[in-house]
Amino acid sequence: MKIAFIGGGNMAAALIAGLAGKVTPGTNIHVVDPNPAQLEALHAAHGVTTGASIDAAVTAAEVIVLAVKPQAMREAVAPLVPLLAQAGHKPLVLSIAAGIRSADLARWLGGYDAIVRCMPNTPALIGMGITGLVAAGGVNVAQRTAADQVLRAVGGTVWLDDEAQIDAVTGVSGSGPAYVFYFIEAMQQAAVELGLSAAQGLELAKATFTGAAQLAAQSSEPVALLRERVTSKGGTTYAALTSMEASGVKAAIITAVKAAAARGHALGDELGRD
Ligand SMILES: NC(=O)C1=CN([C@@H]2O[C@H](COP(=O)(O)OP(=O)(O)OC[C@H]3O[C@@H](n4cnc5c(N)ncnc54)[C@H](O)[C@@H]3O)[C@@H](O)[C@H]2O)C=CC1
Ligand SMILES: O=C(O)[C@@H]1CCC=N1
Secondary structure (H helix, E strand, C coil): CCCCCEECCCHHHHHHHHCCCCCHHHEEEEEEEECCHHHHHHHHHHHEEEECCCCCHHHHHCCCEEEEHHHHHHHCCCCCHHHHHHCCCCCEECCCCCCCCCHHHHHCCCCCEEEEEEECCCCHHHHCCCEEEECCCCCCCHHHHHHHHHHCCCCEEEEECHHHHHHHHHHHHHHHHHHHHHHHHHHHHHHHCCCCCCHHHHHHHHHHHHHHEEEEEECCHHHHHHHHHHHCCCHHHHHHHHHHHHHHHHHHHHHHHHEHHHHHHHHHHHHHHC
8 A cells, every 4th residue: 555644743743653664665655744843753754755845746646645734734735736637547635734624625525525524532542642633525445445454554543423423532642652651750759859860750640640541441330340359448549539639630621621612613613714
C-alpha cells in the first residue's frame, strides 16, 4: 500500500512509526512538509520519501493522510484539487485533524468525497493508539478497509455512525494522553513533597499507571470493582478518594473532557465558515 502524508509533525511521526516496515515498506510512504528538518528526521528513521510541496507523488498513493493543524488545512489541501481530478484512481483522503468536518473538507477539495475522518492519539507511536473513525458518503468498502488497516497498525479502531460523535472521541482519547501525563506529573510532585526523589516518584507514578491500566484492560470486571478492591474501609485509599471527591476531581475531569469536545466542535464551526 502506498501512503502519503500531508504534514509530517508529531502525529504523522507517530503513525509513520507504526506503519513503516509493518503495513508497508518505509519507501512506500511519501511525506510532504515545508519543514526540511522534519522531513530529514522521518527519512532517516523510516526511509520515507519526502517533498516540500504536493505533487503527483501524493496522488499516486492509495491513502492520503491529512496531518496538518486544523487552521492550516484549507490552504494545505488546495494544491490537491487539480491533482485529484487528474489521478487515474480515487485515493482515500484520511483526515486526522481535530474539528474539521468532512463536508467542509470535501468542499475545499472541489467536491471530492472519498474521505474518512478520524481521531487517533499519540500512543500510536508504540502501537498502543486508539482511533475513532467515520466515513463520508463517497467512501467504498475497500477504502474503509484501507483506513481501518492504516489505523489498526498503530492500535485499536472504533467506527462511528455519526460524525458529530467524533468531537467526543477527541475529548476522551485524542486529547486523553495529555490528561494521563498531567496526572502522572501530579503524582510525581506529590511523591517529591512527601520526601521521595524525583526519579523515585516518576518510576512509582509511571509504573502505577501502566500496571493499573493493564489490569483494567485485561480484566472483565467493572473498573469500579477494581477500584473498590484497592479501597479498604477506613484505610489509605479511602482517605485519598474522599479527598478527591471533596475537591471535585471527578466532576473537574468530566468538565475538562467536555471542554475539549466543545473546542473540537467550535473549531469545526470557525474553520468551516470559509
Ligand atoms: N498531537 C496529537 O496528539 C494529535 C493531533 N491530531 C491532529 O493532527 C494534526 C497535526 O497535529 P500535530 O502533529 O500535533 O501538529 P504538528 O504541528 O506537530 O504537525 C503539523 C505539521 O504540518 C506541517 N505543515 C504546515 N503547513 C503545511 C502544508 N501547507 N503542507 C504540508 N505540511 C504542512 C508543519 O510543518 C508540521 O510539521 C492536527 O490537525 C491535530 O488536530 C489528532 C490526534 C492527536
Ligand atoms: O490538542 C489538539 O488540538 C490535538 C487534537 C487531539 C490531540 N491533540
